[in-house]
Amino acid sequence: MDIDDPENTRLQEPPGHADNEIGVLVRSTNQHLQALGDNLRQVREAEGRLQFHSEQLESTVAERTRELSRSVQQLQAAQRQLIESEKLAALGGLVAGVAHEVNTPLGIAVTASSVLSEALADLRTQFQAQTLTSDSFQALLELAQDSNAMLASNIARAAKLISDFKQTAVDQVSEARCEFEVQQALEALIASLHPETRKVPVTVELDCESGLHMRSLPGVLTQVVANLIINSVRHAFADTPEARITLRIRSQGEGVELDYRDNGCGVPAALHERIFEPFFTTRRGTGGTGLGLNIVYNLVTRKLQGRLEFHSEEGAGVHFLLWLPRRLESAEPA
Template identity: 30%
Template sequence: MANYSDLGDIFLVAPVAFGVVSALRKFLDLPHRLPRWNRWLTWIWVPGGLLYLGARVLNIQSSTLDEAYWLLVLAGVMAVLVAVRDYRPARSLLLAMGPLALYWLIEYLLELPTGKVPKQYDSALDTTQVFVSIWLITFIIIARSQKKTLEKERVLREEEEKAKRLIEAQNAQLEHLVNERTAALTHQAEELRAALTELKTTQAQLIQSEKMASLGELTAGIAHEIQNPLNFVNNFAEVSTELVTELEEERDKPDRDLELEADLLADLKQNLQKIHQHGGRAASIVRGMLEHSRQSSGERTPTDLNALADEYLRLAYHGLRAKDKSFNATLKPDFDPNLPPVEVIAQDLGRVLLNLLTNAFYAVKQRQQRGEPGYAPTVSVSTRRVGDAVELRVQDNGTGMPESVKAKIFQPFFTTKPTGEGTGLGLSLSYDIVTQGHGGTLVVESREGEGTEFVISLPA
């Protein structure tokens, strides 16, 4: 403190204090942190000037006023540091100024009585002054280091904020683009949905058309197949009427022949049994037609595959004969008598059999029309148990298929028949019914010019 007093004139102390305070204001960034305090500190030279004028007018020794002014400046600086103590460099400067302020206060108090420090305190004060100076310089360096670190952090934060704002702007732009793209995709999705709905409607119409075509084949077959039991019923009914007439005539005779009456009654009973038998056959054919034509319930029931295959073999054959009376073929059923009932959807599997058999008869008819000598159209249906599965085979000795056709045979809308004779959905629907509806397999084996065999495998 004495070295500052040696300036000898407070007129020189005020500019020095102003410079120190200005450096502090800049170091602590007071214009932004404490704007009001910053304005007040710009007038820190005013008290020094007033003290200088007072010393001149009153002829007072300037050294005492110098010390008082420095204490005032120091108090102002300490107050500012306390006000911005949340700022780490400010806390470091506060720690740096603490010992200096205490040292100046003690020295000032010791000088008050005589204006000089007693000699017995010189050594202690000199040692203390060295310690205070080292302490002050050390914490000033620390404060400067902290300020640089905080400045780097501030610059880094600003860069991060700038990058964040840039990312937000890019995100906003991307979001705008995404919204535009989403709107376009939504519009396309709506168009595709409408197209899909129209496609499903068309597909349903084609499937219904295919079902009606198979129903037409079935109806034609039934019309021929049902004719046989109806003829039997009519014939036996006519014979039964004649037997009843003979029985009535015999009963009216005075001399009745009981043995003849017994024979007539036995013949009548046998005829009624035949009528019942063929009537049941006709009823089963009609029932099969109704089951085939109605919507499938989707419920699996134990089904005799031998009876189902035999029935549709004959119906498919008679269906083709209804269109062409000249067509004849050999039917070869080969059924496993020990085949147990299999859980299937009878209506759906009946459609599959009808489709495969209709194609088989169509193939042998096409080969027959070529006029090959010695050719005999033959279609066979067989069943057998193979491990945990049941196999149902439909085989013909028709035209067969080349490999290029066989690779596409189960594709929707693929057909080798002329326009108007097939939709190309029969085998595709049959494949779906067997594989998806029953968990089985449907494969085809064929050689061109030799024949074709379809193999249905179902879980037993």
């Protein structure tokens, strides 16, 4: 049957039989042949649309899979950077935290990918069995589109988490002096520390002067702030119902003032003189190394050539006041 040229398929009515049963039978047969040809053409058109959407869906799944693979590789690269750099020892736990955070959107993405594959297989099965109807095709197409949207949004969410973490990790291992926007650097850091801060949970409030730039060491600055936040998370909030950390950054003359506070348990006055000593910790045997605040002090006073003050009252939180030169023109002093 030639569905592209229906006239070649039509039966010719024998002369003189227009009004008898033969003529009626020929005309009826031609009507059925025409209807069959119409149906076959619709099936062929549906096959073309199905093939197009199948290729499109397969391409989307392949691209999302590649993106997922790249994201995992980026996370693994960032993890290796953390392990290889001794100065990031205080942030080592972030890797597991970020992996846990990323697991949820990636799990949803894997589920959506499975649904997408099943919908595609169902389409093929119905088409091959010639049971594909317009309604079922539309329903399966909508399911595929919903799954694709879910896949895209969750991969984007995972990519954002990895991007924040990767930026922080890259900044931390870099000691190149450069111009940077303070608020942008600290926002990325705080986002990457979310797996740590939500354990308490603690709210981190950033109040930074708009458009404030420094020419300094962004990696060192973010490590200082990261160590302060992690120190608060691990030591300050055991009995604090609404844990809060505030960071206020303002320009001050030729420098920048960073005011860090938490509303935790504070530090007894008898320990104030030892707070920056290496290996001093109140958590010996529970994972505390006693190096966190010592690293902060050395980074601020040597790498960033700034000043650091500490104030605290037991039961009233801690207060670190940092002054840093806005333009770091010389290398670390000997």
